[in-house]
Amino acid sequence: MVVHWAALHQRPIKGALLAAPPDLNAIWPDNYPTPDSLRANGWAPLPTAPLPFPSILAASTDDYLASFAAATAMAEQWGSELVNLGAVGHLNPASGFGEWPQAQTFIRNLDR
Secondary structure, eight states, rough: HHHHHHOOOOOOOOOOEEOOOTTSSSSOOTOOOOOHHHHHTTTSSOOEEESSEEEEEEOTTTTTTTTHHHHHHHHHTTOOOEOOOOOOSSSSGGGGGGGGGHHHHHHHHHHH
């Protein structure tokens, strides 16, 4: 995840689109890792410092990997612009996502 990378490296980054970051403290469905296994493998905790570059966090109101409240807290911690995508589930093929033209708009906004 880019927030882990940003915490360890200082490189000039123009911006980052954070699409549906998961809440690593949440209890996920059975086929997903537990919070304990995420911590044991170095994924958790997520860095909480503001990102040193502009970012947009796109989140769903019904994502089973992160509540909208958790996404809002991540956006606030990282200094990210929060975009509410509505009730679209998790941003993955299982929720019907393939091509995501809206991502191009977000990337263009970060490129300015």
